Amino acid sequence: MKVILLQCNWxxxxxxxxxxxxxxxxxxxxxCYIGSLLEQNHSVFLxxxxxxxxxxxxxxxxxxxxxxDIVVTCTANTYLFWRCCFPDxxxxxxxxxxxxxxxxxxxxxxxxxxxxxxxxxxxxxxxDFIICGEPELAVKEFIxxxxxxxxxxxxxxxxxxxxxxxxVSDLSELPLPAFHLLDMEKYHCHSWVNNPEFNFQRGVLLxxxxxCMFNCAFCFRKGFRQTYxxxxxxxxINEVKMVKDEYGVDYIFFIDxxxxxxxxxxxxxxxxxxxxxxxxxxxxxxxxxTKELVDLMQESGCIYIEYGLESLNPVNRKRLKKNEEIIxxxxxxxxxxxxxxxxxxxLLDFTTFDLITETENISRTNEGDSILQITSETDALExxxxxxxxxxxxxxxxxxxxxxxGWEDTIRLYWLSSLFKMISNPKKSQIxxxxxxxxxxxxxxxKKVIRYKIKSKPLPLTYVRKxxxx
Numbered sequence: 001m002k003v004i005l006l007q008c009n010w011x012x013x014x015x016x017x018x019x020x021x022x023x024x025x026x027x028x029x030x031x032c033y034i035g036s037l038l039e040q041n042h043s044v045f046l047x048x049x050x051x052x053x054x055x056x057x058x059x060x061x062x063x064x065x066x067x068x069d070i071v072v073t074c075t076a077n078t079y080l081f082w083r084c085c086f087p088d089x090x091x092x093x094x095x096x097x098x099x100x101x102x103x104x105x106x107x108x109x110x111x112x113x114x115x116x117x118x119x120x121x122x123x124x125x126x127x128d129f130i131i132c133g134e135p136e137l138a139v140k141e142f143i144x145x146x147x148x149x150x151x152x153x154x155x156x157x158x159x160x161x162x163x164x165x166x167x168v169s170d171l172s173e174l175p176l177p178a179f180h181l182l183d184m185e186k187y188h189c190h191s192w193v194n195n196p197e198f199n200f201q202r203g204v205l206l207x208x209x210x211x212c213m214f215n216c217a218f219c220f221r222k223g224f225r226q227t228y229x230x231x232x233x234x235x236x237i238n239e240v241k242m243v244k245d246e247y248g249v250d251y252i253f254f255i256d257x258x259x260x261x262x263x264x265x266x267x268x269x270x271x272x273x274x275x276x277x278x279x280x281x282x283x284x285x286x287x288x289x290t291k292e293l294v295d296l297m298q299e300s301g302c303i304y305i306e307y308g309l310e311s312l313n314p315v316n317r318k319r320l321k322k323n324e325e326i327i328x329x330x331x332x333x334x335x336x337x338x339x340x341x342x343x344x345x346x347l348l349d350f351t352t353f354d355l356i357t358e359t360e361n362i363s364r365t366n367e368g369d370s371i372l373q374i375t376s377e378t379d380a381l382e383x384x385x386x387x388x389x390x391x392x393x394x395x396x397x398x399x400x401x402x403x404x405x406g407w408e409d410t411i412r413l414y415w416l417s418s419l420f421k422m423i424s425n426p427k428k429s430q431i432x433x434x435x436x437x438x439x440x441x442x443x444x445x446x447k448k449v450i451r452y453k454i455k456s457k458p459l460p461l462t463y464v465r466k467x468x469x470x
Contacts, residue, residue: 303341
């Protein structure tokens with residue numbers, strides 16, 4: 001059977017959302033896992049339209065030349081961005097519809113959108129099937145059955161509703177990613193800092209662990225990456241050796257939700273990583289970091305950390321369920337600054353929904369306390385995207401009386417929040433007015449209002465239905 005794994009061209013995305021991986025191509029590691037599993041029994045092709053900047057017509061032409069039995073694609077740009085994806089699936093919908101005009105072929109979607117709302121995603125995208133959850137093993141099982149086994153965990157179709165979500169319980173079952181299907185020279189070395197020292201020739205995304213044991217109120221991982229699991233140290237070391245020896249990789253970014261969970265396996269991994277002389281970056285939680293771990297990570301090759309700090313305000317941290325000791329956290333971040341370059345994810349803007357009373361800049365000194373004089377490599381204020389199935393989105397759905405909060409509600413509320421930010425020192429009456437406008441105004445008029453307020457880009461309003469409030 002011929003299988004095409006397709007990475008859509010995210011450069012086509014036109015919206016007001018922050019840069020969620022739409023400008024820099026990364027290896028689609030989930031497709032590479034799937035490709036490695038499928039190659040045992042099928043002919044597998046990987047088309048990365050993002051990397052090669054292909055038009056919709058060029059994508060369809062490449063696919064029709066191969067004449068595949070099925071096309072598998074994802075609604076987010078690689079695993080790294082599943083937790084912070086674009087709320088809409090317009091790029092994927094346009095791609096699938098263009099393909100189906102050119103050639104009769106089955107299409108299967110993976111990704112966070114179908115995991116949360118499979119029927120909405122099927123309807124919007126025009127796809128034939130969806131695998132909800134962590135797709136690698138379930139996709140293989142479904143394609144190996146020649147699309148006949150409709151009872152596979154996580155599978156949805158027009159007449160298939162299994163009401164389940166696929167999970168890879170043991171990460172040892174995942175193969176080495178099939179990076180040989182890619183031109184590895186054309187991918188971005190992930191970091192959010194512009195540093196001349198980060199002059200790497202070739203970078204790659206790898207995964208040591210999956211999931212998280214914490215429950216932050218804003219975190220989006222429902223149906224995927226929930227339970228914390230790790231790969232055995234020897235297995236992930238083999239992956240590191242493979243990408244270094246076969247592809248000349250000199251920088252790895254580990255896409256783990258929380259890289260620095262200290263245990264025997266992690267320390268064994270760091271010891272072996274040190275001997276390989278390769279640089280890497282990762283995402284860490286500061287309140288479980290220690291000076292000893294910072295030193296061990298630096299010695300093993302860590303040159304870049306993304307810390308999830310979110311807020312200095314104690315009330316805000318409590319609402320976000322970031323219940324760490326802030327002074328202890330500040331001390332470890334300041335210690336990290338002496339060893340490793342880092343950025344802090346720390347400026348969540350909740351003011352628009354009356355959820356949090358103030359937004360603070362992490363680089364600002366607080367009451368002259370030197371412990372809080374942190375300067376990370378980047379500081380940027382972004383409006384939070386209230387993803388479905390998070391604790392914050394459930395709170396907001398009660399606030400606005402929204403039934404069955406889903407992706408389109410996420411889109412609407414992001415617009416609402418963005419409009420509030422454009423009003424200097426809004427009065428309560430103005431907030432109430434804009435809230436009503438975004439939630440109830442007819443689309444024809446709403447489109448004109450938002451384009452008047454946001455002049456930089458037209459918004460993708462045509463595919464969003466009117467939000468129904470109770």
